[in-house]
Amino acid sequence: MKKLAGLFLFVATASAFADTGNELATGWEEYKKSENGLSANHYRIGHFSGYVIGVADASSYWCPPSKGLTQGQLHKIVGKYIDNNPQKLHMPAASVVMLAFKEAFPCPK
Numbered sequence: 001m002k003k004l005a006g007l008f009l010f011v012a013t014a015s016a017f018a019d020t021g022n023e024l025a026t027g028w029e030e031y032k033k034s035e036n037g038l039s040a041n042h043y044r045i046g047h048f049s050g051y052v053i054g055v056a057d058a059s060s061y062w063c064p065p066s067k068g069l070t071q072g073q074l075h076k077i078v079g080k081y082i083d084n085n086p087q088k089l090h091m092p093a094a095s096v097v098m099l100a101f102k103e104a105f106p107c108p109k
Contacts (some may be wrong), residue, residue, distance in 0.1 A: 021082060021089035024048060028046035028079040050080050055097040062101035063108070077104045
């Protein structure tokens, strides 16, 4: 029972971080700082990174190339989408990530 309670607490905490694109944008800003050699909040970077990779693994709404795509590229694809679409940051975080992937790698019709 203790393990189950701990898992619930972890899931509730993790989901609270990235409820909307606004929270993802905060993680993206920290990611960019780190990439530029500046002091950054690695906790927020880890949540941003984990969220992006988790949605990438779970989503079937985009058609990534069969090989060669890196996690760093996925982070930058989502980050570019965040930078270019601030009007969508009120949306659920998962939707923002999926829209970014779908825009970068649309599936053939």
